[in-house]
Amino acid sequence: MMRLAPEITLRPYQPAGVNREAVADATELHSDVLLDGRPIGARVSGSQLEAAVQCSAGWLIFSTGDTPDEEMLRISLVGSNGTLLDAARIGGPYSTGAFSNLRFEPPSGVHFRFIDNADWRVEVFDAPQVSLPWWPDAKGVWRGSQLSRYFRVLRTPV
Numbered sequence: 001m002m003r004l005a006p007e008i009t010l011r012p013y014q015p016a017g018v019n020r021e022a023v024a025d026a027t028e029l030h031s032d033v034l035l036d037g038r039p040i041g042a043r044v045s046g047s048q049l050e051a052a053v054q055c056s057a058g059w060l061i062f063s064t065g066d067t068p069d070e071e072m073l074r075i076s077l078v079g080s081n082g083t084l085l086d087a088a089r090i091g092g093p094y095s096t097g098a099f100s101n102l103r104f105e106p107p108s109g110v111h112f113r114f115i116d117n118a119d120w121r122v123e124v125f126d127a128p129q130v131s132l133p134w135w136p137d138a139k140g141v142w143r144g145s146q147l148s149r150y151f152r153v154l155r156t157p158v
Contacts, residue, residue: 002104008052008059009034013043029065033078041082045089046074050099053110055124057085057150060110062099071096073114075122077150085128086150089142090114116140121154 010031029047032039046063050073053060058079064071072091079085091097097115104110108124116139129152133145138155 002053002055002106002108002110004102005052005054005059007036008049008054008061009037010044010047010049010061010063011039012047031063033059033061033082040078042076042078042084044074044076044078044084045087046076051102051112053102053104055108056126057124060122060124060151062102062112064099070094071098071115073097073099075151075153077124086146087143088137088151088153090120090140090153092140092142095140116155117158119156119158121156122151123154124151125149 011034013030013032028045030043030045031047033042033044044061044063046065048064048066050062050064057077061076061078063074070093072089075088077086095115099112099114101113110122112120114120128148128150131147131149137153141153
C-alpha cells in the first residue's frame with residue numbers, strides 16, 4: 001500500500017569544512033534522507049523535498065533543486081535499509097515546472113504534474129527489472145547507465 005510519508009525529510013548535505021555557497025556553485029545539491037529526524041544513510045539529489053511516498057520497496061522521494069528557470073524533478077527510490085535503489089530526473093535546460101496534483105494508483109503507481117502540461121506516472125516494480133541504458137522511460141526523463149530499474153516513469157500529454 002502506498003501512502004504519503006511525512007516522517008521522511010531532507011537535510012541539505014554539506015561536506016565538512018566547505019562553504020554551502022561554494023558547494024552550490026560547484027555541483028548539484030544533494031541531501032541526506034532523514035526518518036523521524038535521524039539520518040538513514042541515503043543521500044539523494046536535490047535540496048527541496050516535494051513529496052515522500054512509502055511503498056513496498058521503501059520510500060519514493062520527489063525533490064527539486066530550487067533552481068529558477070531550470071527546475072528539474074529528481075525521483076529517488078530509497079530502500080527501507082537506507083540504500084539508494086534507483087533514481088531518475090525529469091526536466092532539462094530552460095524547463096520550468098511545479099510539482100502538483102500527487103495522487104496514488106494502487107497498488108504501485110503515483111501520478112503527478114510537473115512540466116509539459118502532462119500527467120506523469122511512476123510505477124514501482126516488485127523486483128528490479130532489466131533495462132537498456134539507451135532506451136529512455138519517456139521524453140524528458142534522464143537516468144544513469146544502469147542495467148536494472150526499480151521503477152519506470154511514464155508521461156501522458158493532457
